[in-house]
Amino acid sequence: xxxxxKILAVVVFFTLVIYWGVEPYxxxxxxxxxxxxxxxxxxxxxxAKGDVAxxxxxxxSNCTACHSIDAENMPAPMDALxxxxxxxxxxxxxxxxGAILDAKYLAAxxxxxxxxxxxxxxxxxGKSHPMPSYNWMPKEDIESIVSYLQSxxxxxxxxxxxxxxxxxxxxxxxxxxxxxxxxxxxxxxxPKFKYEKDSLAYDIKVIEYQDNLKKxxxxxxxxxxxxxxxxxxxxxxxFIENPQSQLHxxxxxxxxxxxxxxxxxxxxxxxxxxxxxxxxDSLGVWFLLYTVIFAILAYLWKxxxxxxxx
Amino acid sequence: MSDNVNRRDAMGMALGxxxxxxxxxxxxxxxxxxxxxxxxxxxxxTVVETxxxxxxxxxxxxxxxxxxxxxxxxxxxxAKSSSNDKARDVIIDGKAHLVCVGLCTHLGCIPAYRKDxxxxxxxxxGAEYDASAINTKAPAPLPMLIPPFKIDGTKLxxxxxxxxxxxxxxxxxxxxxxxxxxx
Amino acid sequence: xxxxxxxxxxxxxxxxxxxxxIRTLTRVLSTEYWIPKNINFLxxxxxxxxxxxxxxxxxxxxxxxxxxxxxxxxxxxxNYTIMQEVGFGWLxxxxxxxxxxxxxxxxxxxxxxxxxxxxxKKGREMIWISGMLLFVTFSAEAFSGxxxxxxxxxxxxxxxITNLFSMGSLELNGVxxxxxxxxxxxxxxxxxxxxxxxxxxPLIIIAIIVVHFGTLRIPHVNNQEGEEIDFDxxxxxxxxxxxxxxxxxxxxxxxxxxxxxxxxFFLILFFYLVFYHxxxxxxxxxxxxxxxxxxxxxxxxEWYFLWSYEILRPFSKDIGLIAFAFAQVIFVLxxxxxxxxxxxPAHKRGLFFVWxxxxxxxxxxxxxMGKVPPEGSFNTIGLYSALTFIGLWVIxxxxxxxxxxx
Numbered sequence: 001x002x003x004x005x006k007i008l009a010v011v012v013f014f015t016l017v018i019y020w021g022v023e024p025y026x027x028x029x030x031x032x033x034x035x036x037x038x039x040x041x042x043x044x045x046x047x048a049k050g051d052v053a054x055x056x057x058x059x060x061s062n063c064t065a066c067h068s069i070d071a072e073n074m075p076a077p078m079d080a081l082x083x084x085x086x087x088x089x090x091x092x093x094x095x096x097x098g099a100i101l102d103a104k105y106l107a108a109x110x111x112x113x114x115x116x117x118x119x120x121x122x123x124x125x126g127k128s129h130p131m132p133s134y135n136w137m138p139k140e141d142i143e144s145i146v147s148y149l150q151s152x153x154x155x156x157x158x159x160x161x162x163x164x165x166x167x168x169x170x171x172x173x174x175x176x177x178x179x180x181x182x183x184x185x186x187x188x189x190x191p192k193f194k195y196e197k198d199s200l201a202y203d204i205k206v207i208e209y210q211d212n213l214k215k216x217x218x219x220x221x222x223x224x225x226x227x228x229x230x231x232x233x234x235x236x237x238x239f240i241e242n243p244q245s246q247l248h249x250x251x252x253x254x255x256x257x258x259x260x261x262x263x264x265x266x267x268x269x270x271x272x273x274x275x276x277x278x279x280x281d282s283l284g285v286w287f288l289l290y291t292v293i294f295a296i297l298a299y300l301w302k303x304x305x306x307x308x309x310x
Numbered sequence: 311m312s313d314n315v316n317r318r319d320a321m322g323m324a325l326g327x328x329x330x331x332x333x334x335x336x337x338x339x340x341x342x343x344x345x346x347x348x349x350x351x352x353x354x355x356t357v358v359e360t361x362x363x364x365x366x367x368x369x370x371x372x373x374x375x376x377x378x379x380x381x382x383x384x385x386x387x388x389a390k391s392s393s394n395d396k397a398r399d400v401i402i403d404g405k406a407h408l409v410c411v412g413l414c415t416h417l418g419c420i421p422a423y424r425k426d427x428x429x430x431x432x433x434x435x436g437a438e439y440d441a442s443a444i445n446t447k448a449p450a451p452l453p454m455l456i457p458p459f460k461i462d463g464t465k466l467x468x469x470x471x472x473x474x475x476x477x478x479x480x481x482x483x484x485x486x487x488x489x490x491x492x493x
Numbered sequence: 494x495x496x497x498x499x500x501x502x503x504x505x506x507x508x509x510x511x512x513x514x515i516r517t518l519t520r521v522l523s524t525e526y527w528i529p530k531n532i533n534f535l536x537x538x539x540x541x542x543x544x545x546x547x548x549x550x551x552x553x554x555x556x557x558x559x560x561x562x563x564x565x566x567x568x569x570x571x572n573y574t575i576m577q578e579v580g581f582g583w584l585x586x587x588x589x590x591x592x593x594x595x596x597x598x599x600x601x602x603x604x605x606x607x608x609x610x611x612x613x614k615k616g617r618e619m620i621w622i623s624g625m626l627l628f629v630t631f632s633a634e635a636f637s638g639x640x641x642x643x644x645x646x647x648x649x650x651x652x653x654i655t656n657l658f659s660m661g662s663l664e665l666n667g668v669x670x671x672x673x674x675x676x677x678x679x680x681x682x683x684x685x686x687x688x689x690x691x692x693x694x695p696l697i698i699i700a701i702i703v704v705h706f707g708t709l710r711i712p713h714v715n716n717q718e719g720e721e722i723d724f725d726x727x728x729x730x731x732x733x734x735x736x737x738x739x740x741x742x743x744x745x746x747x748x749x750x751x752x753x754x755x756x757x758f759f760l761i762l763f764f765y766l767v768f769y770h771x772x773x774x775x776x777x778x779x780x781x782x783x784x785x786x787x788x789x790x791x792x793x794x795e796w797y798f799l800w801s802y803e804i805l806r807p808f809s810k811d812i813g814l815i816a817f818a819f820a821q822v823i824f825v826l827x828x829x830x831x832x833x834x835x836x837x838p839a840h841k842r843g844l845f846f847v848w849x850x851x852x853x854x855x856x857x858x859x860x861x862m863g864k865v866p867p868e869g870s871f872n873t874i875g876l877y878s879a880l881t882f883i884g885l886w887v888i889x890x891x892x893x894x895x896x897x898x899x
Binding site for chain 3: 222230232275
């Protein structure tokens with residue numbers, strides 16, 4: 001009995017050594033650990049509450065030339081595809097920004113989009129960010145814009161809305177809606193078409209948008225359907241907060257999500273990429289309970305059989 | 311000694327029972343893997359625009375992978391209908407139509423519509439149906455099945471159960487039970 | 494015509510015995526298949542391997558119902574249809590992936606148990622050889638299976654391993670293209686590896702398993718002291734009732750009872766991994782769809798191939814291939830390289846005991862080096878470990894020849 005336990009200890013020891021070497025240790029050598037900033041944006045200046053009415057005035061006169069605001073029934077000046085030809089990407093609707101973006105980030109972004117998004121390295125040789133800088137505006141005005149955007153934002157936002165607002169203009173997600181025969185594309189949820197011709201026409205629009213996006217970004221941002229399993233929680237958290245920390249030189253902008261905004265986006269990524277996780281976690285308990293019972297019964301049977309053999 | 315044998319047998323049987331329970335649950339899981347997938351069940355509905363239908367010209371739509379016949383009846387056809395026939399008419403925009411799954415209730419071939427005779431003949435084994443798809447000749451055992459449908463103006467939506475469908479269901483004329491074509 | 498008992502009821506024991514010798518079969522294969530009593534839990538690895546192989550077969554059958562062997566459809570057929578739509582599809586996939594990795598842990602434990610206790614010597618050479626053939630066929634099965642999800646790792650592993658067949662300086666690029674059926678791993682490559690994984694390799698594996706069992710029957714299972722047992726005398730003792738002093742036990746149910754107990758504990762670990770800790774078996778890199786225009790920053794094979802992969806790496810292309818081929822083949826030759834006449838456990842064999850642990854530790858170091866990026870001191874350690882591996886096999890005949898007969 002003692003000998004068997006000693007042998008077991010040796011087997012377990014060497015198994016754990018090889019596991020440690022090949023998994024945690026090797027992976028630590030392949031990727032340096034990046035600390036999370038917990039979406040506190042410590043490097044950005046504080047933002048005070050502004051005047052909502054003044055903010056609305058400023059937004060209407062400065063922003064609606066490019067941005068739609070569904071909450072105020074302001075339509076987009078151009079459709080998504082035409083916008084992408086002009087700007088590289090479709091300017092987002094502003095209704096949800098106050099709900100998912102950090103206020104400090106919003107202010108910094110309005111003042112200098114490329115700097116706040118940490119993509120200044122892309123705009124050299126006379127190229128400039130499609131959205132102009134508003135650093136000529138007084139600080140109180142920018143704060144008023146932020147307050148206005150927060151006032152029109154919904155109190156509760158669904159994970160899908162957070163995702164489409166923060167990520168959906170660059171990233172497709174073919175698994176999103178697949179069960180109903182639909183999918184998320186950069187220009188919106190592709191509906192189900194009765195006639196193949198209409199379906200193909202929509203696909204062509206998406207491809208043209210993606211071509212414009214590819215020209216603007218350098219390469220097509222990947223489909224995010226299963227990114228939750230391809231990268232994992234920690235990588236995505238640090239990457240989304242500051243893409244440069246994980247992929248130095250990347251064209252992906254720092255999106256400026258608040259902590260709640262990030263949690264909502266992650267929830268959507270879990271929903272489309274790993275929907276069986278809750279079942280897996282709960283069913284696992286039952287499986288383990290069963291195997292423990294099986295092991296105990298097998299042990300008792302073995303003891304009773306071997307009583308006459310020892 | 312025999313106590314030990316009994317205990318051994320009892321423990322063996324207990325383990326066997328535990329293994330059997332695991333086996334049964336595994337079989338349940340395996341059965342579920344064969345179930346139709348959610349995307350198949352979320353087949354959704356097919357919308358058919360009926361405003362341009364010609365009389366006595368049969369069109370075939372697809373719903374859940376199956377053919378669905380839609381036939382606009384002429385006034386003559388309506389006049390010659392039995393009361394069971396009339397009970398199965400789908401009235402869209404004041405006009406009478408046949409709407410049914412275009413599969414023979416014998417073994418599933420697609421019956422052909424005969425324009426001149428205003429009936430259906432199934433080439434596989436010779437079954438025949440009248441203009442309301444009620445079976446008139448063996449080996450067809452039942453009328454062709456009327457699928458769930460809803461009427462929205464001139465649009466016919468296959469796959470959703472509207473009030474007219476529910477009425478037909480209550481009257482037992484959908485085709486799940488035999489009907490007399492002459493009654 | 495054989496003798497038939499007229500009064501035997503159909504499908505009764507007598508009826509079956511008259512026709513297929515069921516009583517003899519039962520005696521030879523279970524109730525009087527004598528196993529030494531002096532064994533430990535490591536002797537249950539064979540049963541664990543059989544059960545794990547069974548789990549791979551059954552989970553594989555359900556995956557096979559929905560998998561699409563087409564480069565445009567494969568990735569989503571696995572990661573969407575099976576993982577998200579099929580009832581318990583995620584469970585079948587997790588079981589299959591984890592079992593494929595765990596089966597190699599069991600194979601290595603089983604193999605090293607055999608090396609330690611000398612279960613490859615005198616009379617048991619064919620058990621060892623058929624076992625090593627199973628190692629090779631399981632490796633081919635695992636590699637072909639890994640291609641199927643058509644993720645980034647599938648594609649680039651396929652690219653790298655098929656490139657090996659250019660045979661270094663021989664530059665047999667035609668051979669490489671023939672294996673792939675294309676210039677790069679593509680549709681033809683995927684579907685032929687699907688054929689190998691789903692039909693040909695499983696049939697070959699099952700056939701070799703039958704041979705493995707067949708070659709074990711006459712020499713009998715070994716024991717912890719390597720003692721030569723007179724099975725006839727011990728069987729008499731057992732059958733006369735002296736089961737406590739007999740040195741042997743029945744396969745059914747004595748040996749099986751211990752097997753099932755070890756199996757029970759194993760299943761707890763196995764299902765814990767399936768549900769809660771599976772990244773080691775389902776590497777995140779393979780959740781990126783295959784892209785022929787982009788190599789991942791780090792490519793590596795599954796853990797069980799790492800030691801072998803690392804032997805290839807430190808040397809120049811040709812030398813590396815030769816070393817790699819050496820590493821695959823050398824284990825098969827163990828019964829013939831070990832020149833000692835003793836069938837006893839390693840701790841009684843002096844230098845061989847040292848050799849055993851040196852080999853095990855060397856292969857673990859090789860595995861870790863095979864995973865880490867090939868830079869700086871890792872390269873040096875990898876080189877010396879590869880040289881040590883070759884050196885150990887070279888000195889094996891020498892140190893075993895020196896062993897005194899015990």
